[in-house]
Amino acid sequence: MIPTSAIRLTxxxxxxxxxxxxxEVLARPRSTDDGSWNSWRVLRLRRRWTSTGRTGAVADGLLGYPRDLIGVAVRSVAAAALVLAAPSGAWQALLLWLVTASLALRGLRAPYGGEGSDQVLLIVFGSLAMAQTFGGxxxxxxxxxxxACLAYFSSGxxxxxxxxxxxxxxxxxxxRTxxxxxxxAAHRLSGRPTLCRWLSLALVSAETAFPLVLLTPPPLLPLLIGVALAFHVIVAITMGLNCFVWAFASCYPAVAYVVLGSVR
Incomplete structure (x- = not known):
């Protein structure tokens, strides 16, 4: 796999x-209004620079409800263009930076209710934007x-x-949360402590051992990636995490490039 192909798949x-x-955010616009637990009127008080002075005024202009939804809409258009139109050059860099900046602002704007997928997508898009702008x-x-290795290992x-x-x-x-x-799933596992224990140990072992994928013989790589994808699909369905599969799967082309790139 060549770097260009891995980057494009990612x-x-x-x-x-x-x-x-x-x-998802645009479908539930009131999830960040002033009556929600992600009310910007409250969250802006967590930091001095977002609550006072000129920086506070800029933050209010960008992140206050409903203006924050404009950034989400822009992010949607930019992401769709990157997926469907495959732009190149300066346009690609611009779209990548728009998505990266919007994801960073979203993390500042709505820190509650997120999950690991949000951080992974921010890091991935930041890496893509840097590569497109500066090379490498x-x-x-x-x-x-x-x-990806750090995320899996630290979680396990x-x-x-x-x-x-x-x-x-x-x-x-x-x-049960x-x-x-x-x-x-909670009902099926209740009263089955041995099964719960083995499932938990399997999860912890797989996450902790994920960095060993870099030592995988290339013929076995599709199998391991398939197992990892199956795990994410099961978790996504069980826990209702619609982006869980896509966020972590976006790292797999890079894993494939690193593993297969060692073959000479």
């Missing part, structure tokens, strides 16, 4: 994820791979440190 997959997340596609791909290692993830009660507890849970 751009398409990540762009679909951003488009889905943006349309190979560096960008290696950086995305390093970020953090779980290892907590006994509830080693004995399976943590997994069952998450499935209102935000990320699934009543059907």
């Amino acid at each position: 751009e398409i997959i990540a762009g679909i994820g951003v488009l889905i997340s943006s349309l 596609q190979r560096i960008a791909l290696w950086f995305i791979v390093a970020e 290692f953090a779980k290892v440190l907590h006994s509830e993830w080693r004995d399976g009660t943590g997994l069952l507890g998450v499935l 209102r935000s990320w849970g699934n009543a059907w």
